[in-house]
Amino acid sequence: MVAGVYFRISLDRAGEGLGIERQREDGLALAARRGWATREFSDNDISATHGKFRPGYAALMAAAKAGEIDCIIVFHTSRLWRNRRERAEGIEILKEARVSVVPVKGPELDMTTAYGRGMAGMIGEFDTMEVEVKSERQRRKALQRAQSGRPNGGRRAFGYSADGTALRTDEDGSSPEADAVRQAYTSFLAGRTLSGIAADLNAGGFRTTADGPWLHNSVRVLLINPRNAGIRTHNGKEIGKGLWPAIVPETTFRAAVVKLSESSRRTNNVGAARKWLGTRLYRCGRPGCDGLMVCTYRAKYADGRPRRVYRCPACYLSRLADPVDMTVRRIVEERLGRDDVADLLTVDAGDQAEDVEGLQDEALALRQRRASAVKMWARGVLDDQELETVKQEIADQLAEIQVKLADAGRENVLVPIVGAEDPPAEWRKLEGIIDREQAIIKALGVVRLLPPPVGRRTFDPETVGFGWHRKR
Template sequence: MTPFQKGATYERISKADAGDEDGVIRQGEDTAELAERRGIPIGTRRFRDNDKSATHGKHRPDYERLIAAVQRGEVDVIIVYMLGRLWRNRRERAEGIEILRNHGVSVLCVKGPELDLTTAAGRLLAGLLGEVDTFEVEQMSEREQREMRQRVERGQVPTGPRCFGYTADGSEVIDSEAAEVRKMFEAITAGATLSGIASDLNSRQVLNRNGKAWTHNAVRYLLQNERYAGLREYNGTTYAGKWPAIITEDQWRQAVSLLQDPARRTSPGPARKWLLSGIARCGVCGNGTTVTSGQSVSSAGGKAYTPYRTYKCRGPVKHLSRKADPIDKLIAGTEPGEPLGLVPQLLAREDAGNLLLDDERPDVEELTAKAAALRARLQVMTDAFAEDDEADVLEFRRAVRRVKERLGEIEQQMTSPARAAALGDVVSSDDPVAAWAALPLDRKRAIIDMLMTITIHKDKPGRGFDPETIKIVPKLG
């Protein structure tokens, strides 16, 4: 007759494809057969963890339930396929042996001995067998790591799930997805938020690699993935890959730098829905408190209630509440028949390109003078060519091209990368007003925050909207 009356089985397999349980099922069949042969009652005490690696230390919920049952006195023997299925490393093994010793629980292995862990000999044998298992796991891990390093050094395409923008094997670019990847990198450097980028993708029904909607975390992971720059990091070293890059290394590093900036707000929160919330300042507070947004209602004769948006002081005392629409129109408006807002007016000026200049460069005056001299030279060359009927057209074009190349180099040196990322595509557009109107909300907010400080003061009751109550202080130019 068997000395065990409260048997339990435990099965675990390290790696399994999604939905594949054949491995643990085979183990379960073998452990159940051993229990039947030894006459050990199992009942419902069957525990199973599928795809729980020894090297990656995944959480094992059924193992924890098994140990809890042991500690409640519900188990006197655990039947496993082999000892390495029960414990994955030295720490788990040491803790497990001590728990089983304290509760008088033995271990039976389909492929291995019976271990009475209440005896010193049983614990010694369990320890020795476990060390052999650990040695094999660690040796396999070392081989895998060496193979991985070799693949990285050779620039081979990473394995694993498909990367958005690439085919399943990672060797070719999917043009439509690659275009979206470039837009994401351009947007983050232009001041867009992660939530804003995700909202834009979802509004256009662009799905992620799994055919699902985007989240801010998914966008963050993509933007920090060096693979898009044709690179791969391994143990702190960056290696060049042999697959096609979608963006440049500089674009990737700039995005990573922005996302890792301690000054950047790490809590995603809800995406901003209104133009100036969190940007404009309250004119009543003396501590720089910004305004938040809200909803209010007005009534006509006590019969009808009309909702309208408001900007309110964010401080504990809500001593400021202003209708949002006229303020938004003053700052950003582009409605036909209405006056242009201050920002589109500024972006449409002939000298709007000056907004891109890095005025903190110590040599900005020298570079500005050189650029002005080159522009004057171009004008002189054009005038001289127009007056000279015998001038050589090809020679004139070559000369103009050389001067323009030098001018472009100087203008590039004068340009602030941050300002160019936020404003460049709008300022250089054929129609800056239309380009501004087409921008998503988070891009507009980033540009406003870069261009000006807005302070909202209390309005004067009964006088309608007074633009003088909105104070604008330029930050650039």
């Protein structure tokens, strides 16, 4: 008689396998008392609830099909099955293989008889019910926790303490992680790329809470986390205000989310980070074209050396890159050096600051109305169609409010430059930080590269057109 001893534990937090070892000892002791030979099968830290592949269980069933074992010893039937579909399939396999189940705790189940299979099914239903009842309690507890504004569990959020209720602070009371989060939002809204922000965080000695380096994807996850604005979510939906301090204003968070979700935002068409000032910034000035210029190299010059050029993919206009970049940087520096530089920040007539607090109160009232509508539907006051109509109307109004909040949080990328003591010097410091330079140029105007005069071999600065957004 050969018994397949199967042992499994769903979650091994310590990674020591102690739960598995206890099941193994009990199973082997039962086999020894009955004088059976044994083969061991195990799955550590793998749940059986959702039908996830278990290599040990798969090997056990294969051994049963092949006639290599005569019975299965488990601590309890719940170690074998938690999932209804998997249990039904397993019972059929063991029926055909004429393999019984012998639990350490529980009745022996003879799978060759209808009674044994029926008992396996009934006991298994109680095992499944236990999991489902526990899951319902956990979901209800999670909803209650969210509605009360308390932070969720899980891994620590960057910038916050382990329990999520306060900012993470050093011994001197400072909050370097929270400061880094604020700077990340400021940099992003000022035109810095996600890769650039990741480089800044790594250079500052910061690590993710998973103890890894910052990458552009992890920066994206950081910026779209509502927790940073003190917003509590549940199952991906905003519930209300959290009980922890916000690192950034809601308007700043909304502006970052909108910018990240813009359909025109594509960062993979030129690599993770742009290397040249005019790449997909300068426009072709040939009449009727207006295409975006890309940077490439061309070797057909008298000295034989390759030269960097900007080329229009649409009409193939090309211009030497270095003198163009020097001219653009000089034009911007000259504009920032004028006495009327502060006029660049003048708000257009008709622009009005949004009532941020009023918008937030309005959003809260709409969410409360949505919750009330669901309760009215549960009492039968509203039918399905009426509920869906109310929810859609509220969703549309919430979307409008979020757009207004995002607009209120947008930052003028020119503020750090124009507000500096020496704007031209501040501009020169940014040379080589391409994303910041491009953001400032975009805020000032549009650069168009015109075809050079026929027969002219020297660079003509007049062929670099700068269309200003505001009057010079």
